[in-house]
Amino acid sequence: MKVLLALGLIPLAVCAQDVQKVLQRDFQPRGQATMDRVVQDGVQRVCTESNDRPPAELAKQLEADQLKSIPFPQGSLMGDWKNGERIAQNGRGGQWTDAPGAAGGGSCYNCHQLSPQEASFGTLGPSLLRFGATRGNSPDMQRYVYGKIYNAKAYNLCSQMPRLGYSGTLTPEQIKDLVALLLDPSSPVNK
Ligand code: HEC
Incomplete structure (x- = not known):
């Protein structure tokens, strides 16, 4: 083949x-x-059938559609980084051995480095060490990180990062806790 x-x-x-x-x-x-x-939904199909290289104009339009569909919560998007750390290191949820409706994890460690103490982590995604220390934690940055976790394809159509909010894997509260993990100055990510 x-x-x-x-x-x-x-x-x-x-x-x-x-x-x-x-x-x-x-x-x-x-x-x-x-x-x-x-x-597959339509967006994933566009990526699969173009080997992750859809025409640039189409990708831009579909990213904009995805971005518009993200229900951003009102107010601060920074939750509790300590909860965020547990969610980031938890790869369970939605499996046939999990209780339906039980809180899921984000599996972030599967693809990203998140703290200097981690014994092992995946490298499919970039290291997120010092993410907040480098990018700051302005309302715009909080919005970007919330949106990226909710639906990574809104920023990069054929991203390999799962759409964790869109798929219902993570709740809005859990995503806020992850925003804090990445952006709070006292989180281990920024030490
Ligand atoms: C299956 C692998 C995978 C998982 C799981 C994953 N990501 Fe990602 N992530 C990626 C890849 C690949 C990229 C780079 C490409 C892109 O931006 O779409 C990325 C990009 C990002 C970015 C943007 C980085 C930048 O420089 O702007 C953030 C923030 C992020 N991930 C956070 C997370 C968080 C938090 C979790 C857990 C809830 C997570 N990711 C889970 C693969 C993954």
Whole structure:
């Protein structure tokens, strides 16, 4: 398949459809992990079928649509960084072994470095060490971080970062706690 793709003998969209068929065939629904987990929404499909390189104009327009759909809470967006730290280091939630409705985690550590003390962390995303110390914690910065966690695709259409608020994985309160983790000067991220 890869060779034919490289030679341009099959269009990428066809390959992406084959992948979807395999996912539909092999994913076993169990408990709360139902088949909707392997159904892409329109935005994800645009990314998958263009190998994460949609036309720039289209990407810009879809990012703007995603941004408009984020329900930003009124008032301060900074919660409690101590709760935020627990949420960032928690990779559970939404699995068939989790109680439906139980608070989920953000899995941030899976892709980002968050404190100098962490023994292990993923590197798919950039290190967030000293994020607030470098960027400040103005209302605009709070809004950016809240929005990025709620729906990363509003800022980068084909981001590999999950849309944690949009998908219902995290609540608005939990996202505020994560904003504080990144931006509060006393959080370990900024030490
Ligand atoms: C599956 C991997 C993954 C997970 C899980 C993840 N991220 Fe990300 N994140 C990324 C990637 C990749 C980028 C860089 C590309 C982009 O900006 O979309 C990124 C970018 C960011 C940025 C923007 C950085 C900048 O320089 O502006 C922030 C803030 C962020 N992530 C915070 C978080 C937080 C907080 C969590 C947990 C709730 C989280 N991420 C979970 C992959 C991930």
